[in-house]
């Protein structure tokens with residue numbers, strides 16, 4: 001899948017953006033964002049705990065038309081990438097999530113906490129987004145399509 005081959009729209013909100021805003025945004029934020037979403041993204045970069053891995057995966061999913069939300073709070077801790085439509089939470093994890101037992105236990109408790117509310121959790125290691133971001137995003141998109149379909153079956 002090629003990047004930036006869609007219309008000149010904001011990747012975050014789909015608002016039309018002109019070529020000057022587009023070029024400015026690519027140069028400064030590496031993604032096509034309208035002026036309003038550039039401010040939003042600046043705040044994410046400055047104040048949020050979102051890692052570059054989570055941000056890159058987030059935009060790769062947005063590129064695929066996935067209605068993802070970055071850094072959504074679940075009342076317990078913030079979720080890296082939330083997909084309320086598919087009832088899936090994505091956590092993009094660094095190494096300490098696998099070698100630190102205390103962290104791993106806290107992750108498992110959170111997975112259960114979300115599952116009780118009907119949300120499954122996908123844990124994506126940072127290394128996977130580095131290894132092949134495009135294929136990772138394609139496979140997650142498949143997972144979301146299936147999850148959405150199964151949720152429909154369950155509730156309707």
Ligand SMILES: [Zn+2]
Nearest residue numbers: 010013034037
């Ligand atoms: Zn926008």
